[in-house]
Amino acid sequence: MNDREKLLKRVQMYSFAVTDAALFLDTHPDCAEALAFYNKNKKLCEEAKEQYEKSYGPLCVMSEQNDSRWAWVDGPFPWELSAN
Amino acid sequence: MWKYEKKLEYPVKIKKPDPTAAKIIITQFGGPDGELGAAMRYLSQRYTAPTPEVKAILNDIGTEELSHMEMICSIVYQLTRNLSPKEIKESGFDAYFVDHTNGLYPVQASGYPFCADIFQSTGDPIADISEDMGAEQKARLTYDNILRLVDDPDVRDVIKFLREREIVHFQRFGEALRLVTDKLDAKNFYAFNPSFDVKK
Numbered sequence: 001m002n003d004r005e006k007l008l009k010r011v012q013m014y015s016f017a018v019t020d021a022a023l024f025l026d027t028h029p030d031c032a033e034a035l036a037f038y039n040k041n042k043k044l045c046e047e048a049k050e051q052y053e054k055s056y057g058p059l060c061v062m063s064e065q066n067d068s069r070w071a072w073v074d075g076p077f078p079w080e081l082s083a084n
Numbered sequence: 085m086w087k088y089e090k091k092l093e094y095p096v097k098i099k100k101p102d103p104t105a106a107k108i109i110i111t112q113f114g115g116p117d118g119e120l121g122a123a124m125r126y127l128s129q130r131y132t133a134p135t136p137e138v139k140a141i142l143n144d145i146g147t148e149e150l151s152h153m154e155m156i157c158s159i160v161y162q163l164t165r166n167l168s169p170k171e172i173k174e175s176g177f178d179a180y181f182v183d184h185t186n187g188l189y190p191v192q193a194s195g196y197p198f199c200a201d202i203f204q205s206t207g208d209p210i211a212d213i214s215e216d217m218g219a220e221q222k223a224r225l226t227y228d229n230i231l232r233l234v235d236d237p238d239v240r241d242v243i244k245f246l247r248e249r250e251i252v253h254f255q256r257f258g259e260a261l262r263l264v265t266d267k268l269d270a271k272n273f274y275a276f277n278p279s280f281d282v283k284k
């Protein structure tokens with residue numbers, strides 16, 4: 001696993017924790033423990049995304065773009081073997 | 085609206101092409117209990133959901149299903165790369181290939197195209213959520229059957245992740261059904277449709 005894959009895996013891990021916690025919170029909106037878990041992982045997810053994007057380009061079309069090139073078009077795209 | 089994130093929900097990295105496996109796994113793209121149907125089912129039902137929690141869970145599970153559809157398509161895409169005409173013929177992938185080459189088209193394992201007949205949106209939350217719980221179980225058992233037929237650990241790992249999500253979604257829909265019935269007459273949940281008959 002190269003450095004890009006390692007960083008992407010961190011993004012995927014925290015992002016998944018956030019997705020799963022959000023579903024739980026949809027049916028338990030007053031659960032303080034789940035909210036704390038959500039907030040902790042949301043912060044870790046944001047940090048991991050920032051770190052990934054600094055070296056490997058934008059994860060979202062609205063992510064900060066470099067002034068010289070529209071890096072959103074640069075591959076690999078998520079379904080490609082080399083992206084994972 | 086939706087925003088795209090340029091990553092899969094869970095990594096798909098399949099080193100060895102296998103068109104025979106692709107032929108059965110594609111059913112979770114366009115088949116009766118597949119991810120496309122799941123996303124369309126929940127995202128269609130959410131408009132008439134009776135409470136904010138139920139609107140939220142249909143919205144958010146429907147959204148997650150879109151990312152599962154993307155994972156299934158990624159599996160099929162990676163399983164069908166670099167194939168020779170001989171491999172295409174011998175694996176039986178030729179029947180799909182002749183119409184679609186390596187393009188992703190939503191079909192069942194039998195080749196029958198995706199059809200909206202496989203899901204309902206009734207405007208009645210008890211009927212809809214009961215269907216949703218059944219749908220999650222049917223998707224779970226389809227993944228169990230795929231695990232019975234596929235040996236490659238690269239594929240099995242992703243299928244196991246998707247199978248687990250069906251179980252979590254079933255649990256969340258069970259909670260959603262309880263949230264609906266808690267606000268109704270326990271002696272007769274079906275006395276009226278809370279999304280239609282209640283006067284505002």
